[in-house]
Amino acid sequence: MLALLQKNRQQKKDCLVSSAIVYNRPSTLRQFGKNCRRANQKYQLRRLAIVAKKIITGHDEERNNDIESYRKRLHERASYDEMRKSMEPVESAKGYTARAMVLASMPHSKPEETYFERKNGNYTLTMQASHKIGLPYGSIPRLLLAWITTEAVRTKSRELVLGSSLAEFMRKLDIKRTGGKNGRISALHEQMLRLFTTSINCTYSDEERVAGVNMFVADKYELWWNPKTNSNAEQKTLWESTIVLSESFYNEVITNPIVFYMDVLKGLRKSPLALDIYMWLTHKNSYSKNSFMIPWEKLQAQFGVGYPNDAQGKSDFKQNYKKALKKVSEVYPEAKKLIISKEGLIFYPGSPHVPKTKK
Numbered sequence: 001m002l003a004l005l006q007k008n009r010q011q012k013k014d015c016l017v018s019s020a021i022v023y024n025r026p027s028t029l030r031q032f033g034k035n036c037r038r039a040n041q042k043y044q045l046r047r048l049a050i051v052a053k054k055i056i057t058g059h060d061e062e063r064n065n066d067i068e069s070y071r072k073r074l075h076e077r078a079s080y081d082e083m084r085k086s087m088e089p090v091e092s093a094k095g096y097t098a099r100a101m102v103l104a105s106m107p108h109s110k111p112e113e114t115y116f117e118r119k120n121g122n123y124t125l126t127m128q129a130s131h132k133i134g135l136p137y138g139s140i141p142r143l144l145l146a147w148i149t150t151e152a153v154r155t156k157s158r159e160l161v162l163g164s165s166l167a168e169f170m171r172k173l174d175i176k177r178t179g180g181k182n183g184r185i186s187a188l189h190e191q192m193l194r195l196f197t198t199s200i201n202c203t204y205s206d207e208e209r210v211a212g213v214n215m216f217v218a219d220k221y222e223l224w225w226n227p228k229t230n231s232n233a234e235q236k237t238l239w240e241s242t243i244v245l246s247e248s249f250y251n252e253v254i255t256n257p258i259v260f261y262m263d264v265l266k267g268l269r270k271s272p273l274a275l276d277i278y279m280w281l282t283h284k285n286s287y288s289k290n291s292f293m294i295p296w297e298k299l300q301a302q303f304g305v306g307y308p309n310d311a312q313g314k315s316d317f318k319q320n321y322k323k324a325l326k327k328v329s330e331v332y333p334e335a336k337k338l339i340i341s342k343e344g345l346i347f348y349p350g351s352p353h354v355p356k357t358k359k
Contacts, residue, residue, distance in 0.1 A: 094354055095262030096149045097142075098253045100125065100202045100213075102283055105276040107137035108305045120302040126201040129194065136194040139269045140187060142276075143173045144195055146265055148217070148245070149253045158250045162223070162241040169241070174266040189223070196221045196243070202252075215248035258283045259354045264331045273324040276303055278353075281328065281335055286352040295344040321345075 104118035104125035116127040116135050129135040151160045163169045170176075175184050196218045203212035221243040245253075260282050268274040280303075300307060300317050307313040322340055329335035334350035 093261050093263050094150075094259055095146050095265060096153045096253065096257035096259055097146045097279060098149055098249070099256050099258050099283070100200075100252055101145055102258050102276070102279045103302075105272075105303055105305055106141060107135055108272040110137050111135050111306070118302060118305065121298075122204055122206050124201075124203045124205070126203070127198050128201075129198040133197050134194055135198060136191055137272075138191070139272050139275060140173075140175070140191040141195045142272060143175070143265070143269060144192065145217070146260075146262065147173055148243070149257055150262065152245060152250060152253050153257055156254075158245040158247070160243050160245065162243065174269075192221075192223065200249075213248055213252070215252065216246045217249050218243045219246045220244040258286075259352070261353055264353070267331060268327060271324055271327060273303060273320060274327045277321075277324055277335075278328045278332060281338075282332065282353040284347070285334055285350045286356065288347070288349045291346065291348045293341070293344050293346050297344075299345055 103123050104120045106127070107116060111134070114129040114131050114135060116129075118125045127135055148160060152158070163172070170184070170188060173188075175188060196216070199214065199216055201212060201214050203210065205211075221241075223241045258279055260279055264278065265275060268278055296314065296318060299321065300309075300314065303321065304313075304317040307317040325335060325338065325340070332353050334353070337348040337350050339346040339348070
């Protein structure tokens with residue numbers, strides 16, 4: 001039996017090698033690994049075995065002569081485990097965001113009021129906007145904050161260059177360029193103004209003390225591209241759009257930013273609630289060591305923006321929270337450790353999505 005298992009294992013390795021030889025590029029191995037996880041593995045191996053047999057029996061004499069050298073090189077450079085690692089996010093894909101904006105979430109949908117408040121235990125997030133402009137809401141300001149924080153951490157500078165065209169900046173955020181009154185171009189421009197003109201207060205209070213900070217995201221901003229005057233998003237201007245972060249916001253994001261994978265954040269951008277859960281959970285896993293339960297009332301106070309505090313509102317929040325958590329678990333497996341109960345969310349500690357670096 002052991003001999004038979006070893007023989008089957010070797011056949012699988014030979015099929016992997018032969019597949020790479022046929023196409024003569026390492027990406028074939030990565031694609032094969034992905035296909036094996038999505039489809040029937042036995043079928044894939046049988047199909048590749050047929051291709052390998054054609055090579056070995058002389059259909060491509062020139063490549064037959066190099067089979068052994070290819071096999072040695074591929075086994076040295078690209079084992080199956082290495083292929084899996086090659087598909088994981090790389091160091092350059094790391095992103096950062098402000099801890100103060102993750103402990104309690106911003107509005108998910110357009111609020112009617114210009115005053116907004118969220119609580120998370122002893123922490124309170126308060127936002128006040130101009131009546132003419134309004135509060136930031138949805139996925140776009142969350143992506144904006146992530147990009148701004150990431151650039152601030154990377155450049156160690158308060159002044160950030162957004163780019164000389166709107167399309168250039170939208171590519172940085174991985175936002176599709178669609179025009180019109182309800183298009184993404186107008187939405188991005190609107191949300192930037194809402195975010196940059198809103199005052200933010202972060203307060204922590206307990207029985208012994210009260211501490212807080214007042215801040216704006218930006219002290220100064222110059223946006224030279226305007227969707228109302230520039231119908232072509234690719235059109236470059238003579239000057240680049242820039243923002244100067246406020247000193248209090250810059251200090252907040254530099255001192256203790258939350259780290260995550262930017263590609264994962266962009267993948268969840270259709271759901272503001274999923275974005276909030278992902279960033280909160282990877283932050284929670286970076287320091288929590290014990291399990292505990294969070295009642296639904298506290299979860300709704302932290303994440304349930306826009307849900308009425310009645311029976312129907314609580315029920316809707318629970319259902320949407322479950323759906324968003326499922327989306328997060330597909331890209332962040334540690335989220336599967338959380339258990340949904342009738343009373344609330346049972347938290348079991350896991351690993352942060354981005355492993356901590358040893359100092």
